Amino acid sequence: MAMLQRRILKRTVEEAKNKLSFYRNRTLTPCSSFSTLSSSSSSAVAAAASDDVPRQLPPFDYQPKPYNGPSADEILEKRKKFLGPSLFYYYQKPLNIVEGKMQYLFDENGKRYLDAFAGIVTVSCGHCHPEILNAITEQNKLLQHATTIYLHHAIADFAEALASKMPGNLKVVYFVNSGSEANELAMLMARLYTGNVGMISLRNAYHGGSSSTIGLTALNTWKYPIPEGEIHHVINPDPYRGVFGSDATPYAKDVQDHIDYGTSGKVAGFIAETIQGVGGAVELAPGYLKQVYDIVRKAGGVCIADEVQTGFGRTGSHYWGFETQGVIPDIVTMAKGIGNGLPLGAVVTTPEIASVMAQKIQFNTFGGNPVCSAGGLAVLRVLDKEKRQAHCADVGSHLIGRLRSLQDRHDIIGDVRGRGLMVGVELVTDRKEKTPAKAETAVIFEKLKELGVLIGKGGLQGNVFRIKPPMCFTKDDADFLVDSLDYAISKL
Numbered sequence: 001m002a003m004l005q006r007r008i009l010k011r012t013v014e015e016a017k018n019k020l021s022f023y024r025n026r027t028l029t030p031c032s033s034f035s036t037l038s039s040s041s042s043s044a045v046a047a048a049a050s051d052d053v054p055r056q057l058p059p060f061d062y063q064p065k066p067y068n069g070p071s072a073d074e075i076l077e078k079r080k081k082f083l084g085p086s087l088f089y090y091y092q093k094p095l096n097i098v099e100g101k102m103q104y105l106f107d108e109n110g111k112r113y114l115d116a117f118a119g120i121v122t123v124s125c126g127h128c129h130p131e132i133l134n135a136i137t138e139q140n141k142l143l144q145h146a147t148t149i150y151l152h153h154a155i156a157d158f159a160e161a162l163a164s165k166m167p168g169n170l171k172v173v174y175f176v177n178s179g180s181e182a183n184e185l186a187m188l189m190a191r192l193y194t195g196n197v198g199m200i201s202l203r204n205a206y207h208g209g210s211s212s213t214i215g216l217t218a219l220n221t222w223k224y225p226i227p228e229g230e231i232h233h234v235i236n237p238d239p240y241r242g243v244f245g246s247d248a249t250p251y252a253k254d255v256q257d258h259i260d261y262g263t264s265g266k267v268a269g270f271i272a273e274t275i276q277g278v279g280g281a282v283e284l285a286p287g288y289l290k291q292v293y294d295i296v297r298k299a300g301g302v303c304i305a306d307e308v309q310t311g312f313g314r315t316g317s318h319y320w321g322f323e324t325q326g327v328i329p330d331i332v333t334m335a336k337g338i339g340n341g342l343p344l345g346a347v348v349t350t351p352e353i354a355s356v357m358a359q360k361i362q363f364n365t366f367g368g369n370p371v372c373s374a375g376g377l378a379v380l381r382v383l384d385k386e387k388r389q390a391h392c393a394d395v396g397s398h399l400i401g402r403l404r405s406l407q408d409r410h411d412i413i414g415d416v417r418g419r420g421l422m423v424g425v426e427l428v429t430d431r432k433e434k435t436p437a438k439a440e441t442a443v444i445f446e447k448l449k450e451l452g453v454l455i456g457k458g459g460l461q462g463n464v465f466r467i468k469p470p471m472c473f474t475k476d477d478a479d480f481l482v483d484s485l486d487y488a489i490s491k492l
Contacts, residue, residue, distance in 0.1 A: 054483040057104075057112060057452050058476035064099045064106040072096035072108060090457075091449055100127030103470045103477060105454065113449075114477055116469040117456040121277060121309045121422070124337035125382045126472040132340050135378035136371055143370050148363070154373035161380050162346060165319060168328040172354040174347040175368030179308035179335035180208030182345040183216060183271065186331045189349060190269030190302045192356040197229070198263050200255065200270040200296070203236040204460065206278035207271060207306055216271060219279060219460055230268075234258055236276075237285035240415045240426065241434060244285075252291035259299045267301040269331075274321030277309040280459030281424025281466055283417055289325035302353065305329035308345075309422065312337045312379075313389030314471065316396045316420025324419065340379045344372045388471040392420035399423060399467070399478040406482060410489045412437055423467040425485075426459065436461035440492060447488035453481050 070078075075096055079087065095113075099106040103126060105113045115127070125132060139154065146152060159173040176182050191197055199216065201207060207216035215228030236242060237251035244250040259267060270292060276282040293303045310321030311334045318324050320332070330353060335345035343366070366372075383389070400416060403425060407413040414428035427437040427444070441463045448455060456466035467481065 054451060054480065054487045057114060057480055058474065060101075060104055060112070062101050062104070064101075064110050064112075067098045067108045067110070069098065069108070090454075091446060095449070095454075102126035102129070103473045111452070113452050113454045114469075114480060115454050116467050116473070116477075116481055117454055118337075118468055118470045119341060120336070120456065121314075121466075121468040122336040122339075123341055123470045124312055124314070125340045125379055125386070125388070126470045127341075129340060129382060131382050132375055132378045136342070136375045139371050139374035145366075145369050145371075147365060148368065152370050152373075154370045154377070155368040158368065158373040158377040158380075161377055162348065165380070166332065166348055167320075167323070169350045169352075170328070170332060170348045172349055172351055174349075174354075174357075174362075174364075175373070176335075176345040176347065176364055177343045177366050178208075178345050179306075179333065180210040180213045181364075181367075182308070182333035182335055182347050183207045183304075183306060184210055184212045185347050186271070186304045186333050186349075187212060187216070187269070189331060189347070189353055189357065190304065192359070193353045194266070194268045194300050194302060196266045196268040196300055198267045199229075199231045200258065200267060200301075201231065201233055202272050202276070202284075203233045204238065204276055204279035204282060205233070205236075205271075205273060205306075206276070207273075221460065222278070232258055232262060236279075236282070237288040238282050239285050240282070240417065242285070246285050248285040248288040248291055251285060251288055252295060255292050256295050259295065263299075265299060267296060267299050269302045269304055270296040271304040271306055273306045273308075273310065274324055275310050275315070275418060275422050277422075277466070277468075278458050280426065280464030281418045281422060281468075283419065284325065287325070289322065289327045293327050293329075302330040303327070304331045304333065307332055307334045308336050309468070312383055314392055314420055314422050314468070316389060316393030319389060338379065339372060339376050342372045342375045344376050383471070386472075389420075392471055395473060395475055395478060396420035396423065398475050399482070402478065402482040403485075406486055406489075410486075412440060412489060412492070418467075421467075421469055421471060421473060424458070425465040425467065427463050427465070436463035438463050441465070443492065444485070444488045447491065448484055451484040451488065453484045455481075 076094060096108045097105050098108050103115055105115045162173055163171045174185060176185060187199060201216045201218060203218045205218045207213045209222060214223055215231040217223060218233040235251055235254045237248060239246040274284060296303055305322040307320055313319050315321055322329055331349045333347050338344050400423060403416045407416050411431060412427050413425060414431055414434055415426040417424050427441045429435045429437045438461055458464045458466045
């Protein structure tokens with residue numbers, strides 16, 4: 001099997017090199033207007049169709065600015081010299097992305113790409129959205145930084161708007177700079193409030209890479225061999241690969257068993273993503289959180305929802321991922337899409353839990369600074385104004401439907417899962433054994449880039465395509481993505 005996979009990879013890479021020039025000219029040649037096609041472009045489309053090549057990227061009336069900066073090779077050399085060796089990049093020849101507009105990105109040569117990964121699920125409203133840019137720019141002109149030792153309306157306005165989006169008594173907001181910071185603060189709150197230490201998270205989870213949150217994360221590729229404290233990882237309620245399929249009850253029983261046999265009977269808290277992001281867009285078994293929240297609270301713990309990737313309407317059906325499970329957490333963490341690219345995160349909890357933080361000074365230098373607060377408030381307003389939750393539901397349903405039709409035709413697609421615009425496509429070499437198609441995933445990943453589609457990869461074996469674009473992603477974009485994936489698979 002290994003030899004076959006190497007042959008597949010070699011053959012596909014050679015084929016890609018032969019056709020690379022053709023793809024560049026076909027899909028992404030800069031022009032004054034993307035809304036019209038010249039006669040020569042029409043000829044190119046006809047030629048492409050005869051070779052069963054996917055159609056062009058959807059029209060987009062935008063001209064990227066000429067780029068006169070350093071080349072990709074020069075930047076890569078500088079990265080290797082001055083930045084940490086733990087940094088990684090996508091693709092055999094990494095992309096030099098120099099400009100973005102809504103759901104599209106442009107490289108140094110002006111080539112346009114469909115961004116189906118949104119800066120790792122971070123660009124919610126679209127790259128360089130004009131209303132968000134304006135809010136940031138206007139605030140920058142007045143005041144960039146002062147900290148919360150002084151009053152400023154931006155942080156208060158943003159906190160009020162964010163609290164209005166939360167159910168129940170989740171009304172107290174703490175601003176931080178990232179998802180890792182948010183989850184670290186949430187874990188601190190849980191331990192202080194309950195007086196207990198033990199935390200529970202799921203296998204296959206990702207909750208951050210700081211020295212504290214690395215313990216909550218349960219993927220060995222992201223973990224360093226350091227002390228993790230009192231953290232235990234229970235069986236993941238994965239409907240596709242889980243030992244109990246979609247039956248939530250036996251997974252919940254594993255949590256109870258851990259409390260009964262692995263603790264004093266008391267825990268500090270339980271944390272989970274509703275759809276695991278880095279783990280490969282794994283949606284938890286239906287009804288799982290409702291059972292587990294009850295178990296954890298009876299053991300004196302609090303329940304934390306990690307909404308870093310699922311929040312703000314991305315799932316389409318609900319504004320928050322935890323709502324798909326019919327629960328209300330005690331603490332909610334968020335980041336990424338909250339700022340559309342700004343370094344911004346937040347923790348929202350109840351007044352009762354928040355009160356324990358007043359025992360000492362709790363301070364964050366940059367958390368909720370005027371610029372990020374102005375930008376974050378603009379994000380909430382844009383999401384409402386443009387009805388992005390409903391848009392995610394509509395476009396996501398179309399996308400998932402087309403992907404499942406593709407699954408019917410290609411045995412390599414083992415599973416299509418997710419909600420709205422948070423979708424995973426898992427590739428396997430054997431549907432019965434569910435053997436991860438690692439080499440094939442890598443080949444298709446490169447092929448999609450050549451075709452003009454940028455997606456993410458996830459799962460412990462790196463065999464899951466993560467499709468999580470900016471929320472302005474359209475049905476035409478979805479069709480282009482699926483057609484490109486169909487073509488790439490057919491060329492294996």
